[in-house]
Amino acid sequence: xxxxxxxxxxxxxxxxxxxxxxxxxxxxxxxxxxxxWPYIRVLYYSVIDNQFSRKIVGLSNYMKTLSNPYFQLxxxxxxxxxxxxxxIIVILAxxxxxxxxxxxxxxxxxxxxxxxxxxxxxxSIVVIWQILFERSTSxxxxxxxxxxxxxxxCIILLTAALTTIDREVYEAAKxxxxxxxxIYRKITVPMIAPTIFFIVLLSIVNSFKIFKESYLYYGNKYxxxxxxxxQYYMNNNFLKFDYQALATxxxxxxxxxxxxxxxxxxxxxxxxx
Amino acid sequence: MREEKRRxxxxxxxxxxxLILALIFVFPVILTVLGSIYNDNRLSIDGYxxxxxxxxxxxxFFWNSAIYTVAITGGVLLISIPAAFSFKFARFKGxxxxxxxxxxxxxxxxxxxxxxxxxxxxxxGIINTPWAIILPMFFSPFGVVVTHQYMRELDSSLIEAxxxxxxxxxxxxxxxxxxxVKVCIVAVGLFVFADAWNMVEQPLLYVNDDKLRNxxxxxxNTENFDPAVMLPASVIFLIPVFLCYLLFxxxxxxxxKV
Numbered sequence: 228x229x230x231x232x233x234x235x236x237x238x239x240x241x242x243x244x245x246x247x248x249x250x251x252x253x254x255x256x257x258x259x260x261x262x263x264w265p266y267i268r269v270l271y272y273s274v275i276d277n278q279f280s281r282k283i284v285g286l287s288n289y290m291k292t293l294s295n296p297y298f299q300l301x302x303x304x305x306x307x308x309x310x311x312x313x314x315i316i317v318i319l320a321x322x323x324x325x326x327x328x329x330x331x332x333x334x335x336x337x338x339x340x341x342x343x344x345x346x347x348x349x350x351s352i353v354v355i356w357q358i359l360f361e362r363s364t365s366x367x368x369x370x371x372x373x374x375x376x377x378x379x380x381c382i383i384l385l386t387a388a389l390t391t392i393d394r395e396v397y398e399a400a401k402x403x404x405x406x407x408x409x410i411y412r413k414i415t416v417p418m419i420a421p422t423i424f425f426i427v428l429l430s431i432v433n434s435f436k437i438f439k440e441s442y443l444y445y446g447n448k449y450x451x452x453x454x455x456x457x458q459y460y461m462n463n464n465f466l467k468f469d470y471q472a473l474a475t476x477x478x479x480x481x482x483x484x485x486x487x488x489x490x491x492x493x494x495x496x497x498x499x500x
Numbered sequence: 501m502r503e504e505k506r507r508x509x510x511x512x513x514x515x516x517x518x519l520i521l522a523l524i525f526v527f528p529v530i531l532t533v534l535g536s537i538y539n540d541n542r543l544s545i546d547g548y549x550x551x552x553x554x555x556x557x558x559x560x561f562f563w564n565s566a567i568y569t570v571a572i573t574g575g576v577l578l579i580s581i582p583a584a585f586s587f588k589f590a591r592f593k594g595x596x597x598x599x600x601x602x603x604x605x606x607x608x609x610x611x612x613x614x615x616x617x618x619x620x621x622x623x624x625g626i627i628n629t630p631w632a633i634i635l636p637m638f639f640s641p642f643g644v645v646v647t648h649q650y651m652r653e654l655d656s657s658l659i660e661a662x663x664x665x666x667x668x669x670x671x672x673x674x675x676x677x678x679x680x681v682k683v684c685i686v687a688v689g690l691f692v693f694a695d696a697w698n699m700v701e702q703p704l705l706y707v708n709d710d711k712l713r714n715x716x717x718x719x720x721n722t723e724n725f726d727p728a729v730m731l732p733a734s735v736i737f738l739i740p741v742f743l744c745y746l747l748f749x750x751x752x753x754x755x756x757k758v
Contacts, residue, residue, distance in 0.1 A: 246669045247590035250582035255598075257579065257639030260624070262605055265616035272615075323518065330514050339749060340522035343529065346694040346741045350719040351734040352528045355535065359528070375525065380756070387757050428607070435609030439700045443720050457611045458701065465614065465705055473615045481612040488607055 266481075272474035292475040301457040307366075308437060309487075312373050313430045319374065320381035320426065325411055327382075328389040329397075338382060345379030353443045366453040372440040377433040381426040388422040389415070424495040431487055435480075529738070536731035547732035555729055557718065562736070565697060565715040568630070569740075572637045572696040573689055580643030581685065585673055587644065588651045589659055599648070602641040610701055621706060632706035633714075637696060643688045650684035650757060651677070687755025690748045694741050 276284045292298050327338050349372065360368035392415065400410045416423070438458030441450055450459065457480060464472040539546050551558060587599055617636045621627050626635065654677065662676040678685065700720065703713040715737055745752070 243663070243667075243669070244591055247586055248592050249586075250669065250673070251586035251590070254579045254583035254639060254644060257635075258602070258605065258641070261617050261620040261636045261639055262613060263601070265619035266613075268619055269615050323521065326514055326518055330511055331518060334515065337518055337522050338753070340525045342749065342753065343745060344525060346690070346745050347529060347738055348694070348698040348716060348741060350698070350700075350716045351738040352532055353719075354730050354734055355528045355531045359531075375528070383753055383756055387754070432607050432609060435611060438611075439698070442700060443716070446720060457609075458614075461611055461614050462705065465618075470615070477612050477615050481608055484607055484609065484612065485604065488604065 269474045269477050272470050273478050275471070278470055288471045288475045289479070292472060292479065295460075295472075297455070297460050297463075298457075298476060300452060300455050301460045304453065304455060305435065305457055308370070308373065308434045309431050312370050312434055313427065315370075316374050316378050316381060316430050317423070317427055320378050320385055321416070321423065323378075324382050324385035324389060325415065328386055338386060341382050342379040344375050345377065347376075349376065349440050349443050353440075356444060364451070368444055369437060369441050369454045372444065373434065373437055376440065377430060380433075381430065384422055384426055384429075385419065388419040392418055420498055421495060424491060424498075428488060428491045431491075432484070435484070532731060532734050532738070536735045539728070545732075547728050548736075550726065551729040551732045551736070554726070555733070558715075558729075558733060558736075560711070561713065561715040561718040564630075564713065566740070568633055568699075568703075568714055569693055569696040571634050573693045575634065575638035576640060576643045576692045577685060577689055579638055580647055580688070581678065582673065583644045584647035584651055585677055587648050588654065589656060599645075603645055606641040606645050614701070614705065618706065628707050628709055628712070630707075630712060633699075633702045633712070637699075637702070640692075643692065646688055646756065647681060647684055650681050650755065654680055683751045683755040684757075685755070686748050686751035690744055690752050691756075693744055697741055 272278075273288055274283055274285060276282045323341060327335070331337060356368060356372065360371070396414060396418075397410060400414060405413075435457065438456040441454045441456055442458070445451075445454065449455075457476065461473060461476060464476075536547055537543055537545055587595065587602075613636075618627075620636065621632045624631075624635075626632050658676060658680070659672060662672045666672060666675075698716060699714065700716045703717040707713060719733065719737065
């Protein structure tokens with residue numbers, strides 16, 4: 228009883244700052260249970276020989292994963308999507324956002340058409356996709372799905388950034404006789420550069436999610452080589468309970484993403500200064 | 501005068517160009533809907549009848565999808581909003597680095613987190629239960645980071661003023677902060693809702709029992725379906741997100757900023 232009272236009293240005396248801090252706790256505990264702590268254990272799994280003898284084997288698991296042809300194929304496809312798909316999505320998003328914000332501002336509904344796909348579940352349009360791309364043996368259907376699905380968020384963020392630019396800037400430039408294309412290139416794009424950098428990063432991150440689209444498009448069969456993604460590799464090793472293969476590819480992928488993010492932020496900082 | 505006319509023509513051409521692009525983007529959805537009511541060269545809703553009468557598992561999976569999605573959306577908002585508040589207004593050691601870790605976590609694709617999530621679930625002994633699908637999603641950092649970005653514009657004087665009225669953190673959060681970031685919360689909710697409705701990997705990997713899977717994972721196995729009911733099933737599948745979109749698209753467009 229006494230301790231209960233003390234507890235109550237203590238609760239009352241908790242400072243405002245402490246109580247604000249406590250609001251983070253549920254999120255932090257969950258993140259530690261499901262992300263941070265297991266990630267560290269995965270790091271450990273990636274350098275031991277197996278779950279039972281747990282002998283440290285250094286980087287040999289990494290060598291094995293890196294020389295695995297399926298892992299190489301998946302990585303190659305991921306990088307291709309980043310090098311080809313991401314520029315397409317970013318440039319298209321910039322052009323559409325500029326047109327919608329300045330030339331066609333009388334028709335704001337146009338923007339909705341590009342935003343809608345990001346919410347539509349892939350599983351529900353995949354049948355039509357299979358009909359539309361029936362004869363395609365290339366990577367087209369998956370790249371088209373990628374652009375279709377992930378351009379909406381880019382356009383939302385870009386148009387939000389564009390509307391914060393003061394219109395007077397344009398009036399001044401126009402009076403000086405600048406062409407509209409020049410204005411976009413010289414004024415608008417630099418002003419929204421941070422947003423552009425962000426959508427490049429976001430699109431790269433989204434490009435890793437394309438497994439879902441590929442899986443739904445090809446069903447639970449083996450996909451053609453060009454659409455084989457990292458997640459297929461992970462799923463196969465998951466079924467085999469090959470923790471070491473899973474752990475090393477997890478770590479390698481996370482390093483790759485981290486590298487991309489760091490390079491992205493560096494470039495942005497240099498660009499801004 | 502001529503200059504203006506030329507600009508007018510140019511604008512019309514641009515309009516047509518963007519309109520065509522826009523149509524291409526909504527085309528798959530329109531085709532899906534039209535295809536679902538077009539059978540043997542005539543309009544009919546036989547497909548829907550067949551789905552209703554012959555395809556019982558469909559509705560079980562629809563129900564699963566609904567439960568997972570509602571639970572995940574609610575959980576994410578309940579956990580993320582207080583966390584974002586804390587990141588914005590509380591002072592503590594290591595706040596910056598913790599937030600940075602959240603951002604990095606947000607950037608990580610699911611491939612990286614497949615095994616860590618699985619280990620967490622295994623330790624808690626909830627593999628092959630609905631919780632295996634729901635629980636890790638609760639702690640997705642997306643909501644925390646985005647809500648925090650939106651709160652950036654809020655001033656701490658707002659909090660000081662509210663504290664004169666009450667000493668409860670919850671009351672300040674609910675009565676003073678949440679109304680200011682309502683648009684963002686709706687946008688995050690809609691985003692998470694669509695994401696959860698669309699999820700495939702988690703139900704495939706974290707549960708073995710087919711009965712626990714969701715509609716996305718079920719639809720992926722086309723052999724489950726008579727082709728005639730494929731499109732009606734697709735339409736019913738997209739109705740919930742489409743309704744949410746109609747209700748909340750303004751918030752979606754205003755509430756996400758970087």
